[in-house]
Amino acid sequence: MDNRLLLIILDGVPLRNWRALFGNLEGWVDSGDAQVWRMRSVLPSISASCYASIHTGVTPAVHGSTGNADVFRLPVPDVFSQVRLAGGVTGAVTHSFWSEFFNRAPFDPVRDIEYDEPDSAAINHGRFHTMSGYGHANQMTPSDADLFATLTMLTERFGLDYGILHTCTLDSMGHRFKHACEEMDHACGVLDATLAPYIKRWRAANYEVIVTADHGQSDRGHHGGRSEEQQDFALYYFGDAKGPAPDTLLRQTQLAPTILKRLGAPVPETMTDEPFL
Numbered sequence: 001m002d003n004r005l006l007l008i009i010l011d012g013v014p015l016r017n018w019r020a021l022f023g024n025l026e027g028w029v030d031s032g033d034a035q036v037w038r039m040r041s042v043l044p045s046i047s048a049s050c051y052a053s054i055h056t057g058v059t060p061a062v063h064g065s066t067g068n069a070d071v072f073r074l075p076v077p078d079v080f081s082q083v084r085l086a087g088g089v090t091g092a093v094t095h096s097f098w099s100e101f102f103n104r105a106p107f108d109p110v111r112d113i114e115y116d117e118p119d120s121a122a123i124n125h126g127r128f129h130t131m132s133g134y135g136h137a138n139q140m141t142p143s144d145a146d147l148f149a150t151l152t153m154l155t156e157r158f159g160l161d162y163g164i165l166h167t168c169t170l171d172s173m174g175h176r177f178k179h180a181c182e183e184m185d186h187a188c189g190v191l192d193a194t195l196a197p198y199i200k201r202w203r204a205a206n207y208e209v210i211v212t213a214d215h216g217q218s219d220r221g222h223h224g225g226r227s228e229e230q231q232d233f234a235l236y237y238f239g240d241a242k243g244p245a246p247d248t249l250l251r252q253t254q255l256a257p258t259i260l261k262r263l264g265a266p267v268p269e270t271m272t273d274e275p276f277l
Contacts (some may be wrong), residue, residue, distance in 0.1 A: 002264030003239070005208040006151065007164045007255075009054070009094075010049060010191065012171025012223060014179055014216035018234035021188035024196035025211060025236050035243050037276075038233045039250040041215040046224040048097050048170070050214035050252065055079045055102060057256030057271035067224075070145045071097050073105045077268035079162065079256050080122040086265035088161035091098045091125040091154040093147050095166055099128050117159070125154050131168060139172040144191055156206065162263060166214075174217045199238065208239030208262060212255075241277040250276050 019026065022247060028034035042060055044051045044168055048068045049060040056063050057079040079103050080090045087232035092098055096107045103123045104112070105274060107130070115126050127150050131140040137183045144167050151165045170187060174237050177183040193210070202209050223230040235250060244250075257267045258275040267275075 001161045004161050008211045009166040011168040012217045013213045014196045014229050015232045017188050022192040024192050035237045037235050037250050041231045041252045044224045045215040045231045057253050071100050074101050076270050082260050082265045083162045091160040091163040092123050093127045093151045093165045096130045125158050141169045172254050175221045178221045183253050211236040243277050
């Protein structure tokens with residue numbers, strides 16, 4: 001592979017909270033160690049549909065997932081499968097939807113909660129959580145510190161060429177508390193502080209790092225539809241490549257071909273958007 005890359009997805013963080021509350025990420029932008037852009041999600045701006053588009057580079061109208069109740073093994077090429085075609089090693093520390101979309105469905109928690117499958121055509125090393133029983137009062141989210149440590153363990157134990165981490169903490173809290181509130185200010189600050197030491201560690205291990213979201217969230221704690229607060233979020237890139245002007249609006253379907261280009265893996269014909277790095 002030409003490079004190694006980690007994709008960090010913080011679910012459901014609107015653009016304004018990224019730019020106002022993530023002091024470490026913004027400090028690295030100021031120092032020139034990171035670049036940042038606005039990215040706009042596909043429609044519907046709902047989690048599962050966005051996950052599928054992030055990794056396939058096509059819209060929900062093409063890949064077919066219309067929302068969180070419509071999760072299945074996707075029939076189109078994706079980042080994991082293309083990295084494997086190039087001989088790379090892949091890993092995921094994510095919600096179980098990612099395993100269903102890109103490895104096998106339905107998700108069997110006993111079989112699939114943790115696996116190491118060197119010969120897999122998609123995900124070699126998976127560590128998943130289901131959030132079973134999720135609700136307004138009990139959010140069933142794992143600790144972000146544990147997730148960051150788990151991804152780091154996979155990189156150091158198995159030498160991942162490409163790895164993804166996905167956490168729903170801020171999305172779940174946003175649904176409960178809405179975003180313009182004291183609780184969310186604190187939660188974003190805590191996540192920024194928890195993530196920052198791992199970014200330093202990953203960069204020291206020669207990984208390029210992308211930190212972003214799947215969608216935004218409105219002041220009423222909603223996403224799924226068309227509005228800037230529901231669709232727009234930040235994308236931070238740590239690495240040597242140069243991107244477009246800072247005021248460029250990126251499309252979510254550009255992310256998959258960009259990742260593959262950085263890794264040196266083949267970009268399938270289904271991914272028609274231009275890479276932005």
